[in-house]
Amino acid sequence: MDVLYKTCCGIDVHKMKLVACLCKGHKQEIKEFSAKTKDIKAMANWLEENQCEMVAMESTSVYWKPLVNIFEMRGLNYMIVNAKDFKAVPGRKTDVLDSAWLADLLRHGLLKSSFIPSREQRELREATRYRKAITEERARALNRLQKLLEGANIKIGSVLSTITGKTTMNLLDYVLNNDEMMDEKTAETLIISRISASVKEVTEAMEGIMTPFQKMMMKQVLTHLHELSERIEEMDIIIETYMAEYWEAIKKLEQIPGVGKKSAEIILAEIGLDMNQFPTAGHLASWAGVAPGNNESAGKRKSGRTRKGNKILKSTLAQAAKSAAKNKNSFFHAQYQRIAIRRGKNRATMAVAHSILIAIYHMLKDDQEFIDLGSDYYHQFNTEKKINSYLKKLAALGYRVDEHSTISPVG
DSSP states (O other), X not given: OXXXXXXXXXXXXXXXXXXXXXXXXXXXXXXXXXXXXXXXXXHHHHHHHTTOOEEEEEOOTTTXXXXXXXXXXHTOOEEEEOGGGSOOOTTOOOHHHHHHHHHHHHHTTOOOOOOOOOXXXXXXXHHHHHHHHHHHHHHHHHHHHHHHHHHTTOOHHHHSSOSSSHHHHHXXXXXXXXXXXXXXXXXXXXXXXXXXXXXXHHHHHTOOOOOHHHHHHHHHHHHHHHHHHHHHHHHHHHHHHHTGGGHHHHHHHTTSTTOOHHHHHHHHHHHOSOGGGSSSHHHHXXXXXXXXXXXXXXXXXXXXXXXXXXXXXXXXHHHHHHHHTTOTTSHHHHHHHHHHHHHOHHHHHHHHXXXXXXXXXXXXXXXXXXXXXXXXXXXXXXXXXXXXXXXXXXXXXXXXXXXXXXXXXXX
């Protein structure tokens, strides 16, 4: 077997320790280091002294990041490898054997490197992922508030479109801090925005049975909601500041149905602006986890379940796909309807997410604007065949079409 690297190193990464196996020709040297910065620098010195050409390490949680930070500063070549790509022989698994197996595979060029963005993009990812996490936490807190309101017989969620508006907050603040019942005159002074419900309906909806404990719980949840809202606004400012160079790309992605500003920020933070790191659009779709899997044996196509991929990117694309499918003038709506009727809503959503990502790839790589194929895209194919099919269906229902294209019942 051909040797790709004469001197290389495999590192088995853990939270507290690192086991490195340096292959130099046919010789192996194994050393163990702690995961502290000073020991990682000592490892880097050791690799530089031996003129190591390439380092491979497993993508274990986030424990590879400290090594990558040092290796990037030192200019050492490295690759992060998915654990499923280098499984050792069963029954022979130790930290030393894992590092030696990594080094041996790397030496012969049998490892596939994972995509690792630059440090600036990794930091931007942390910001967008944190904002996504606290946005989801805020949604959970809203659901918790809604349950508390229902438990207190308050039906404000049934008469107002949102329970997070200023009017709702004013009404809840009054109920939580006053023991007397709310009358229509008081309710009218608390309504500061346009609502579809009448003052009487609002007053009746706010009539509840609230215990002191429920009031205390609601105050805690409302405080939590307020803190989360402030934190999200702060993160919006931070992300906008650090994504200044992405502004043109964000505006371009907003042309796609279903993709808003925040979705565009998350997508670009995950994939970056340089599409040359993905050979084709299919590679990007596979990495994101929105492409159908390959599973064929003996000429039979088996389950094509999608891989795990990038969870943040995949969930963001799925949300965008569900939103795009509601736009009846878009190609994505036609694609969703066409697949959902045969394969189900989940597969249709993933197919639309796949199409959105393919469009994003070409827009960024070729610097193109988004062109919607239109909701009538699929009607342009096999027109005559479709007409004959519909005529047969009409005939089966007891109708016929004459030469003037008039539909009339048979007989």
